[in-house]
Amino acid sequence: MEGAIIEGEATITLPDGTSAKLPFIRGTQGPPVIDIRSLFTQLGCLTLDPGYTSTSSCLSAITYTDGEKGELWYRGYAIEDLANNCTFLEVCYLLLYGELPNTAELERFENAVKNEMLIHMKLIDFYSSFQQGAHPMAIMVGVVGALSAFMHEDIDVLVAEQREAAAIRVLAKFPMMAAIAYRTAYGLPIVFPKKKFGYTENFLYMMFSDPMSDDFTVDPVVANALEKIFILHADHEQNASTSTVRIAGSSLANPYACVAAGIASLWGPMHGGANEAVLAMLDEVKSVENVDTYIAKAKNPNDSFRLMGFGHRVYKNHDPRNHIIQEIAHEVLTHLKCNKQDIFDLAIELEKKALSDDYFIKRKLFPNVDFYSGIVLEAIGIPRDMFTVIFALARVIGWMSQWHEMMSESVKKIGRPRQLYIGAQKRTVQPIELREGRESIHPEIINSPRKVWSPIKDKAAI
Template sequence: MTAIKTNPRQSLTVVDNRTGKTYELPIKDNSVLATDIKNIKAQPQDERPENETSQGLRVFDPAYMNTAVIQSKITYINGQDGILRYRGYPIQDLVHKSNFLETAYLLIYGELPTSSQSSTWESEIMHHTYIHSDIEGMFKSFRYDSHPMSMLTSAFATLGAFAPEANPSLQGQKLFTKAASGDLEALQSLDKQILRIIGKAPTLAAASYRMRQGRPFNRPAQGLSYTGNFLYLLDHLSGHEYKPHPVLEKALDALFIIHADHEVNCSTATVLQVGSSLVDPYSVMAAGCSALYGPSHGGASESAIRMLMEIGSPENVPAFMQKVEKRERVLVGFGHRVYKNVDPRSTAIRELAEEVFKVTGRNKLLDTALTLAQYARESEFMRSRNLYPNVDFYSGLIYQAMGFPLDFYPVLFAVPRCVGWLAHWRQQMLTPSGVKIWRPRQLYLGHGEREYVEAEKRKEKPDAAIFDAPVQVQHGGDSKRNNLATYRDERGSVTKAKL
């Protein structure tokens, strides 16, 4: 790439050396339209027809490393300087001064609520916490050792089946998008689902937890805060006037604020991708949960704790890091796709950790974690790669100190992240120009057109790799016994032993 100095203007000049043509692409908000790049066309020259050269230039961006897919007013991240703001408010200010439901209102509707708005908002959400008793039955159908996140994902999808009035496939595809033109009925339906999902998310999450514990489900309690009610749903066993410890309640509320949104991350992109099909919002939430479930996303805090448990004690940190530097081990809880500086969320969480540890006692893994963090600060290997502790590194320590099982960590992430997903989904539904279905392009590198070969004439690929056919699959003992048996199949043919 060569830089040529010209008079400054908000455009990008591109010379296509294939054709000699020059194109001037407008720059708006420090971006160019991919569709403008598609206007750069040429005739194929010794190229595969699958490259579709004459149809315009494509942008190849594996894993969306530098592609903006939406215009948004919700969350701003500056990864270079370690900045995170919700609707313009620094995350640190919201953690110290706000509460989760107030922050949820801010993310979804754009402004901090007045006292009256806040009171109405909280009341509405806390009166949408109950779930249908048949959904409780659905939870009881799971195996005792099912992962809580699998149950939560299924529960959101099931919740949609209990709200047919909120399903565009049943009520018309413009059920929610009509709200963009000011249709009051559509806007009411849209906002009602938001209240339902935020209200029921802790109830569904607690049901997955109680199911794993083999305990009966609690009914939501009135008069407690959002996170207070969540802790009640999780932990209440018997007695009256249950009140969670105020420090733990406040810490969980702060963690919910920190996890509420994070721009177009993997799960939010999934939510918008699925939402662009105009499916119901409960299916959208289930899709978000599926993406969040992955160990590279919402499962990272669980993985970070497992790593610290494996390291064991501070004196084992150098040996572990030597393996990391040799790429023999994976370091979890450090670095971030966006942040090339200190994750601002991790700073806020470290302060929370100290408050929690005063109540719960010092986490036994804390010394190992602090030694690892110090090693990262002093290691040239880590500094050169911008590997600083991220939000997952410290949040797992707090969750463990509070007594949550490891497999529940992604659920504790999903409950507050529903707010961010809903904020982006609502913004998408209210797009004035309408919602276009997301349909990324690809670069096709496979075979050109081939002639069909009859089965008896086919030959095995001479240079076949292990990936080019199914590998041998191990079956259980019952399969071995069945393979040794003989029987007549449904067509009356005798099947003989295969082994």
């Protein structure tokens, strides 16, 4: 437990008077923990913590969050400092290796990423099995999982160098895989990366360029905005998708399969899909003139309207990423002079009204990073169903860094949460004739019409 300090013992006493002494441990920052690994051995009982709101699942040196102060650090560096002074690949290097690179290290890392950007042609063929209009996240779950079929024999997850190589590969190939997912979903021809472009520039090029034109240029303001969005989303401690990657990896699974599991977890609207929900909310509000009406609706417990993009599971006063993303939105909209200025003004007014209302203040509901990120992505031409893919593209380095850290531990434990069982007592199976006449437990399922699929179309041919 390098970096952790055992300060003493905490005593846990049960109602019957039996007690256990458990290590009381401090890290370099954040609340201390009580190490309960021997609790069941000592007392024969477990803890109950749905959602893991009070449980530390691991020791990690990668990301630190302080919900009360509104702080987010990567390897000790404040997110604001990194977003204002570093490129995304510098941050990727930091997350994976623990230190910011010098010039020579960054050049080698960038070259290693560029050299791995292309994906196998047979993997490209796999995209054709998805119909036009398929959700890009559905495509990404399948394609990244399939990547493990192309890269499995040469990966020993217990060897550090091979884990690092796997991390670089998936980081490098993700922009092309994401861009092809978009172009497949919209029926567009595939565009291959070019070495003259940087990481984020290549992604924009593969997303938006016309293969019949040679004059595509990457807008530096747009590229810079997307770089910062990638940095803001690169990691965020033990969130749902990161925890999913760690648990999948704890079985020593192929790392690309672990990333596919993380993508599936990220897909949900309570995680990666939140910024899309924000835009849907702003579409409903429509204009600044309607803000007061919708603020009142949000405060009404009997109304279904909710302010999306407000509040956060971790941060209790403000999200340190929100101010940065708001500045990015202002810069991009001013530069592009696009028709999204009205929706940005609406978001600003909604934020202003909510932050001055006691109802939201008391409940610590404030804009998070998702409140403005969707506005930026839509302004630069990324469709809403690609928003979560962009999130995954940014977060893949965090997933791989967390996976690499976990796999480097000398003692490895497979993820295996316990439960408090509240089901039936042990009972005996009755013959089916004795179960007749009982009211159906699920009549809505039993009685609902269902389409039965059969591979045999011509019954007469049997």
